[in-house]
Amino acid sequence: MSVPSFEGFSADTISFLNRLKKNNNRDWFNAHKDQYEQFVREPGLALIRDMEKPLKKVSPFFTAVAKKSGGSMMRIYRDVRFSKNKLPYKTNLGIHFRHEAGKDVHAPGFYFHVHPDEIFFGAGIWRPETDRLNDIRTVIDDDSARWKRIVNKKSFRESFERIGDSLKRPPRGFDANHALIEDLKRKDHLCRNFLTEKEIMDRKLIDRLTGHMKSAMPFVRFLCDALHLPS
Numbered sequence: 001m002s003v004p005s006f007e008g009f010s011a012d013t014i015s016f017l018n019r020l021k022k023n024n025n026r027d028w029f030n031a032h033k034d035q036y037e038q039f040v041r042e043p044g045l046a047l048i049r050d051m052e053k054p055l056k057k058v059s060p061f062f063t064a065v066a067k068k069s070g071g072s073m074m075r076i077y078r079d080v081r082f083s084k085n086k087l088p089y090k091t092n093l094g095i096h097f098r099h100e101a102g103k104d105v106h107a108p109g110f111y112f113h114v115h116p117d118e119i120f121f122g123a124g125i126w127r128p129e130t131d132r133l134n135d136i137r138t139v140i141d142d143d144s145a146r147w148k149r150i151v152n153k154k155s156f157r158e159s160f161e162r163i164g165d166s167l168k169r170p171p172r173g174f175d176a177n178h179a180l181i182e183d184l185k186r187k188d189h190l191c192r193n194f195l196t197e198k199e200i201m202d203r204k205l206i207d208r209l210t211g212h213m214k215s216a217m218p219f220v221r222f223l224c225d226a227l228h229l230p231s
């Protein structure tokens with residue numbers, strides 16, 4: 001049996017996620033699970049499969065794993081154990097092409113997000129553990145010239161917005177008057193580029209994502225170097 005190639009998401013993808021947002025309960029989801037499979041999971045897995053070769057050309061150290069569980073596609077089920085929000089399902093498709101050394105979402109990588117309200121490509125690292133975040137801060141401090149060249153480059157600033165949470169106060173061991181104090185206060189090092197519904201509806205999405213990965217690679221490589229990871 002041949003494996004289907006990625007031909008784009010559809011209006012049904014957005015429609016399903018929008019209806020899930022309005023009916024976020026197990027009864028509704030179970031009654032419409034076939035639509036989740038057809039319009040969200042299957043095209044998502046096809047995209048991951050077809051991104052494998054382009055991703056390896058960007059860097060051989062990032063993975064595209066097309067598995068229903070434990071691969072690049074994030075689970076639709078929310079972990080509600082420690083959350084006040086007890087809604088059982090995520091209302092987005094999330095795909096994380098993470099570094100081969102990473103075991104979870106806290107690893108450096110590239111991210112693709114489809115939600116009824118926003119669609120975007122992201123790159124960087126989300127909420128690394130304290131020691132790893134301190135490693136990044138130290139290298140930003142030690143190699144500030146390289147960091148500034150990357151994040152202040154005109155093409156990078158025009159392509160991406162930098163996002164994520166920050167500390168309210170300077171991190172321990174760093175001067176509050178440091179020229180890069182706002183970057184040193186960051187708890188996440190992420191950049192994002194929004195996409196339109198039209199841009200995800202055909203096979204050209206593979207080229208779009210690959211282009212964004214190449215543009216974000218200097219930023220991601222800096223983070224990998226700070227964490228002593230090959231890139």
